Amino acid sequence: MPKDMTITRRGLLQCAAWSGLVAVPRAAAAAGGEAPYPNHPVTWVIPFAPGGATGRLSVLICDRLSRRLGQAFVLDHRPGAGGATATRSVASAAPDGYTILATSTANIISASLDSAPGADGSGDLVHVAGIARMPLLLLINKNLPAKTLAEFLAYARANTGKLSVGSAGPGTVQLLSAELFRMLGGITWSVVQYRGSGPALTDLTSGHIHAMFDNTAVAVDLLRSGKVRALAVSTRERAQAFPDLPAVAEILPAFETSGFYGVDAPRGTPKPIVDLLNREINAALADPEIRQHFDEIGATPITGDAGVYAATFRAEVMHWRKLVPQVSAKN
Structure with missing residues (x-):
């Protein structure tokens, strides 16, 4: 039976507390001779109120990132407008790797509503890494x-x-x-x-x-x-x-949906930082405890480099782009 993954203030403090227990295994070089990334806490923005799947998966990943990178990855819930409020706030943040977004199917659906180039989020955000797909x-x-x-x-x-x-x-x-x-x-x-x-x-x-x-x-x-x-x-x-x-x-043969979760950052985030986060998130997904938890909830990890995740994101957008008009037309 999986451990209780309920998001609490104590859980967030525990996530942050891990930051002082290990040394940084790999650090991304910062521009302008600054200290390697990360050298202070990272804000991990969640677009929904506590208690949802995006938050629970984020707890798992943030805990591992804090342990491995030696800095706290602090969960920041910013609910509103079906995820759009948080997405806009991250898109306008400094592209320095210290504000990143936990994306979900809501981002996919939003992108599917706009067929213009860059509607998959690439105009304002850079795709970093996948986390999971689940029923x-x-x-x-x-x-x-x-x-x-x-x-x-x-x-x-x-x-x-x-x-x-x-x-x-x-x-x-x-x-x-x-x-x-x-x-x-x-x-x-x-x-x-x-x-x-x-x-x-x-x-x-x-x-x-x-x-x-x-x-x-x-x-x-x-x-x-x-x-x-x-x-x-x-x-x-x-x-x-x-x-x-x-x-x-x-019973309803045309029915099929699933949840989709990943991580994005503001456009312009340096590639070494994107690559570091991608490697570390993939390492977290390989953790036996996370794998066991995923098995128990029927989740499939989304692994691969940032390019693989970007392609998966775009394919998901195309899936919803076909589905959303069908549902909307009947409203």
Whole structure:
């Protein structure tokens, strides 16, 4: 069973505390004869409220980076506008490697809405490294009578307009998954917007909303505690970590979504710094403890150099560029 990955102030302080325990294994040369990078704490910006998958994955990676590079990687939550607030703030930051962005599917979806050159984020940000891809789970309040995906679809159709679904914010994979499910399932429900999946999950467990899609990194603890019920996974095939859960596609064949996470930095960040961060994030992803945690939540590491990650990012943009108009046209 994985360790509790809940984001707390104590966790952030522990992440920072590791910085004094090890020497820097590799340092990127700074321009102008300055001290090698990093020589002071790095701000790791998370676009959502605490409690979501982006934050939980960031805790794992920041802990390893702090240990290996000898400086604190400090988590800074800046929720708002489905991730756009944080993205804009990082894009306008100094390109010195001391402000970096934890990207998610929200960045992909935002880029997919604009077909202009550079809409994949390359105009304002440089792609540094991937972290993971993972399924989403269709979660419902445990007091609903539905016990299976088929039963839930039937229940939603019979109670048209009476159910509410939570969203982590506009333009997020949680919202687009819910809208795709609504469209393909022929149902009607109301959407409640939150500033991250953490607050939405709180309302799901208390019964203020009835359902939501969310990433396995967040949902697994709630499932094991019996606070919510999972009905299906969002990926095309069943997830090895959740073999008893069907894929939504088994009933709605055109349904397929997943969460996507990585790291970006302001445009103009020196290549030696980008390369260093890429190497160290890849080293973190090879850590046996992180690998075990990924296996338990059904996550697949996204490895490779910055160029490989940039190509993967662009391919993901193209996937959503085809999907988003289909969902939007039905709204």
